[in-house]
Amino acid sequence: MRTISAVLANRSVRASLIAVVAIALIVAPLILPAFTNQTLVRIGVYAVAILGLNIVMGYTGQVNLGQIFFVGLGAYVAAYGVNHDWNILLVFVAACVIPGIVGLFVALAAARLGGLAIAMVTIALPIVGVPLAKRLDEFTGGSQGTSARFTDAPDWSGLYNDQWQFYIVLLVTAAAFLLARNLVRGRYGRSFGVVRENEAVAASMGISPYRTKVLAFTVASIFGGASGFLYLAAVQYTSPETLSFGHSISLVAAMVIGGAGSITGALIGGAYYVFVPQLTNAIDPNLTAISQGAILLAVLFLLPQGLVSLPRVIRRLARRRTAPSTPSGKPPQNSPVHHPTTEAAVREGLETQRGKIDHED
Amino acid sequence: MGTFIQLVVDGLATGSIYAALALAIVLVNQATGLINFAQGGMAVLSAYIAYAFTRLGLPLILAILIAVVVSFLIGAVIERFLIRRFEGGDPDTAVVVTIGLLALVTGICAVRWGYNNLAFPSLFPLTSVEILGAVVSVRSLATTVTIVAIMVALQVLFLRTKLGLALRAVADNPSSAALSGLPVGRLLMVGWGFAASLGAIAGVLVAPQLTLTPGMLDTALVYALAAVILGGLSSPIGCVVAASAIGVLENLAAVYVPLVGHDLKIAVPFVLIFVILVIRPQGLFGRKVVVRV
Numbered sequence: 001m002r003t004i005s006a007v008l009a010n011r012s013v014r015a016s017l018i019a020v021v022a023i024a025l026i027v028a029p030l031i032l033p034a035f036t037n038q039t040l041v042r043i044g045v046y047a048v049a050i051l052g053l054n055i056v057m058g059y060t061g062q063v064n065l066g067q068i069f070f071v072g073l074g075a076y077v078a079a080y081g082v083n084h085d086w087n088i089l090l091v092f093v094a095a096c097v098i099p100g101i102v103g104l105f106v107a108l109a110a111a112r113l114g115g116l117a118i119a120m121v122t123i124a125l126p127i128v129g130v131p132l133a134k135r136l137d138e139f140t141g142g143s144q145g146t147s148a149r150f151t152d153a154p155d156w157s158g159l160y161n162d163q164w165q166f167y168i169v170l171l172v173t174a175a176a177f178l179l180a181r182n183l184v185r186g187r188y189g190r191s192f193g194v195v196r197e198n199e200a201v202a203a204s205m206g207i208s209p210y211r212t213k214v215l216a217f218t219v220a221s222i223f224g225g226a227s228g229f230l231y232l233a234a235v236q237y238t239s240p241e242t243l244s245f246g247h248s249i250s251l252v253a254a255m256v257i258g259g260a261g262s263i264t265g266a267l268i269g270g271a272y273y274v275f276v277p278q279l280t281n282a283i284d285p286n287l288t289a290i291s292q293g294a295i296l297l298a299v300l301f302l303l304p305q306g307l308v309s310l311p312r313v314i315r316r317l318a319r320r321r322t323a324p325s326t327p328s329g330k331p332p333q334n335s336p337v338h339h340p341t342t343e344a345a346v347r348e349g350l351e352t353q354r355g356k357i358d359h360e361d
Numbered sequence: 362m363g364t365f366i367q368l369v370v371d372g373l374a375t376g377s378i379y380a381a382l383a384l385a386i387v388l389v390n391q392a393t394g395l396i397n398f399a400q401g402g403m404a405v406l407s408a409y410i411a412y413a414f415t416r417l418g419l420p421l422i423l424a425i426l427i428a429v430v431v432s433f434l435i436g437a438v439i440e441r442f443l444i445r446r447f448e449g450g451d452p453d454t455a456v457v458v459t460i461g462l463l464a465l466v467t468g469i470c471a472v473r474w475g476y477n478n479l480a481f482p483s484l485f486p487l488t489s490v491e492i493l494g495a496v497v498s499v500r501s502l503a504t505t506v507t508i509v510a511i512m513v514a515l516q517v518l519f520l521r522t523k524l525g526l527a528l529r530a531v532a533d534n535p536s537s538a539a540l541s542g543l544p545v546g547r548l549l550m551v552g553w554g555f556a557a558s559l560g561a562i563a564g565v566l567v568a569p570q571l572t573l574t575p576g577m578l579d580t581a582l583v584y585a586l587a588a589v590i591l592g593g594l595s596s597p598i599g600c601v602v603a604a605s606a607i608g609v610l611e612n613l614a615a616v617y618v619p620l621v622g623h624d625l626k627i628a629v630p631f632v633l634i635f636v637i638l639v640i641r642p643q644g645l646f647g648r649k650v651v652v653r654v
Contacts, residue, residue, distance in 0.1 A: 063456045065398075109638045113590070116396050119456055120586040123398070124631050127583045131624040245579050249464055256457050286475060289575070290468025296461035297443070300454070 029166040037162040038234070039274060044173040045230040047270030050255045051180050051263070052223025057252070058260035059184050060216035061196030062111075062118045066125030067251050070099040070221045072133065072243030074228020076140050079238055082148035091150075092172075095229035096222050103221020104214065111213040118213070126248045133240040145239025148232055169230050176226055181263050183219065192216055246289070250277075253296045259306025268307050366495035368612045374501035376608020377508035381563035382578070382585035383592070383600040384512065385556040390594050391532040392552030393440070393448055395455040399462035400560050401582030403439075405575060406466050407432040407561030408568040409474055412481055421482050429561045436557025437550035444553070445546070470575040481568035504566050511562060512601060515555075528552055580627060584608075587630035591637060607633070 029037050053067045074095040081091035110121040133140045140146060153164030183189055191212050194202040199209040232238055254273035259265025276295070280287045303309060382400055389397045397403075407428050414424035443462065447455045485503040489496045519525035530538040531548045539545045564578065571577050588607055592599030610633070611626040621629065 057453075061451075061453050063453050065460070109635045112638050116452060116456065117590055119398075120396065120590055121631070121634065123586060124583045124627075127580055128625075128628050128631060131627065135622075135624055245576070249460060252457065252460055253464065286471045287468070289464050289471050293461050293463070293465025293468050297458065297465060300458055300461060301446070304454070 025170055029163040034160065034162040037166050039278075041162070041165050041169045041230075041234045042274045043267075043270040044169040045227055045234050045270075046251070046254070046273040047267050048173055048176045048230060049224055049227035049251060050258065050269040050273065051176060051266035052220040052227065053251055053255045054260065054262070054266050054269075055180060055184065055192070055223065056213075056216040056220035057255060058262065058265070059189065059196065060192040060213060062213050062216065063116070063252075064122045064217065064220060065119055065248055065252060066106075066122035066129075067220065067224050068243050068248035069122075069125035069129045070103060070224025071228040071231060071251075072126075072129060072238065072240075073099045073102060074225030075232045075238040075242055076133065076146070076228070077225070078229045078232040079146045079148040080139055082150045082232070083146070088150065092226075092229055095232075096225040099225030099228065100218055100222040103224070104218045106221075107214040107217035111210055111217065118217075123245075123248075126243050126245045129243045130240045130245075133243065140240070143240060145237060145241070147237040149236050151233045151236065165234055168233050172226060172230055176223060177263060177267075180223070180266075184263070188212075188215065250292060253292050257296060257299045257306055259308030262306065262308045265306050265308040272307075363495040364616070365613075366493060367497055368616060369609050370492075370495075370497045370505075371501045372609035372612035373605055374504040374608070375567075375612070376605035377505045378563050378567045379581060379584040379588050379608060380601045380604035381508050381511070381559050381566075382581055383588040383604050384515070384597055385559040385563070386585055386589050387594060387597050387600055388552060388556040388559065390589075392528065392549050392556075393444065393455075395444070395448075395452055395459065396586075396589075397462075397556070398456065398459040398582070399466055400556065401578035401585070402463040402466040402470075402575075403432070403435065403557055404560030404564035405573070405577050406435070406470055407557070408481065408564035408573055408577070409470050411561075411565050412474075412479060412568075412573055415482060421484060425484065425562075425565045428565065429558045432557040432561035433554035436553040436555075439557075440550045440553035441546070445549075448549075467575045474573070474575070476575060479573040481565070481573050483569035484566070500569075507566065508562070511559070515559075524551070583627065584630060587634055590634055591630070 028040070032040075049067055049071050052070075053064060056062050056064045077098045078091050078095040081094055082088075086094070106121070106125070107118075110118045113121075134143050151161065151165045151168060153159040153161050157164060159167075184192065191202065191207045194205060194207055195209045195212045195216075202209050202212065228238075231242070250273060254269040255266070256269075257272050258267070258269025276291065277288050280291045299306060303313065382404065385400050385404075386397060389395065389400070410431055411421075411424045411428035414427050415421055417424075419427070439462065444455070444458065447458050483500060485500045487498070487500060489498045490502075491497070517525075519529060527538070527543050527548055528551065530541070530543060531545050531552070535545050538548075563581075567581065568577065584607055585604065588600050588604035591603035591607070592601070607630045611629040614621045614629050615623045615626040
């Protein structure tokens with residue numbers, strides 16, 4: 001195991017690995033069956049939503065139970081734009097910006113109270129959102145929902161629709177993950193981490209907890225909107241059911257199960273969100289909710305940092321077996337909204353800052 | 362005027378259901394410092410338990426009493442074996458635990474009883490009486506009176522009994538309570554048990570009206586949380602006042618404000634919250650909390 005991580009640390013090995021993955025992702029839709037492509041597309045769609053949720057919940061520690069509302073809003077905005085023949089780029093921008101603005105307003109009010117109040121306010125978003133979507137039937141098509149076809153493959157490409165959709169979703173998802181990675185590793189990511197750990201410390205360092213929370217929430221809403229755009233691109237239909245309360249709970253569960261405070265965890269969460277209901281629905285639709293609750297609680301008990309930490313935990317167990325007397329064998333008590341990656345990033349950031357000061361001296 | 366009185370009484374009845382759930386949430390929060398998002402789901406499970414006992418042929422009132430006792434035990438067991446492990450840790454993790462619990466409890470109801478609506482018998486007669494020229498349903502009046510009576514009983518329990526004193530001590534300062542010889546763990550179980558029983562009463566009182574489904578109280582939970590935000594987590598009376606006000610206001614808005622209507626009345630408490638958060642961030646009755654590093 002250690003040799004693998006040593007090899008991975010090498011920069012050129014890493015770059016070539018990324019290139020291999022990229023090529024695989026570009027070639028994959030051409031050889032995979034349509035159903036597999038569609039499944040992968042849906043994973044991408046929800047991975048973006050979970051990534052946004054991860055920024056506000058995993059990295060900043062603010063429980064958000066209303067992420068699905070922004071996904072639904074993004075999908076509705078995209079459907080409205082497509083059906084009014086807007087330029088597709090404009091549709092995409094609107095599908096990101098409008099949920100972002102709504103998220104900003106919600107956060108401006110909700111972040112005034114403590115962390116739990118944000119959870120208590122955001123839980124209302126899907127519950128208010130569903131009747132609201134039904135009411136505004138001019139824009140949303142009411143309970144019937146609205147469909148918008150804009151992701152049929154153009155003739156010049158020679159692709160099938162599922163392949164074309166795959167590339168659209170791949171492009172946006174890859175961009176979203178890259179942006180999120182840069183965000184959480186940069187200055188803002190460090191301030192997110194400090195606010196999560198201790199708001200009083202953050203304030204004493206000159207980081208406004210209020211503004212940081214509002215920022216994280218707004219970014220999450222924008223990601224939610226982007227995910228909504230992708231949802232429409234993949235499904236070509238949206239209805240009030242898209243933003244139902246149950247889906248919102250599922251998103252939170254998928255985020256925590258994948259790994260809170262981890263970029264890779266968001267991808268695993270997306271896969272969980274798509275695969276597990278598929279599996280339980282095949283057995284018995286009534287089992288979906290109970291399996292979700294059981295899996296979420298089991299992960300919280302056994303693997304509080306989510307599935308993404310599984311290799312690390314196995315490595316630690318293996319190390320403990322080989323050298324039982326090492327003091328580092330003691331597992332740290334970590335919560336799912338606490339992750340060493342950002343901790344390392346904070347430390348790294350502090351070190352580079354310190355280095356900079358030394359340099360200036 | 363007749364409609365107005367009717368709307369207010371009906372609003373007070375639904376408001377008292379929200380108040381019972383809100384009080385359960387406050388009870389748990391006072392004892393363990395977390396928000397139990399599964400409170401509504403647990404109440405639905407209790408209502409299903411009462412339903413199962415009525416199907417066995419027991420009289421309704423007996424079935425309800427059994428459900429309340431069973432709910433107490435379920436609440437205590439959940440505290441001991443699920444929540445205990447996450448107490449004192451990160452509150453956000455505990456919230457996610459209660460979300461998992463909500464999914465689990467809803468799932469249990471769905472697997473056992475399915476998603477179809479089940480008719481639940483009403484404890485009170487479905488007749489109405491005339492008060493001041495307004496036709497008021499007996500069920501609304503009796504629901505309000507029942508919940509108010511239970512709240513008074515709870516208040517007496519907390520302020521006049523040894524057990525209540527111990528519960529308050531644990532809520533106030535668990536480590537000092539433990540040092541003075543109180544069995545903190547067992548008292549926390551009792552706190553969760555009381556909250557679950559309170560939820561059970563709310564569940565069986567509202568079930569005839571909403572009909573039993575696994576997601577029956579999702580909306581009521583949102584109302585209860587709104588009442589908790591408005592009333593402030595530290596103030597049980599504030600929550601009850603806020604819950605009643607929400608029940609009455611949303612009923613009035615649904616009828617008298619065409620823009621709101623019956624479908625969007627759930628937005629009313631949140632518009633209220635939005636306004637109040639901007640003016641009074643600590644809630645209507647809550648105290649400002651000073652955090653020390």
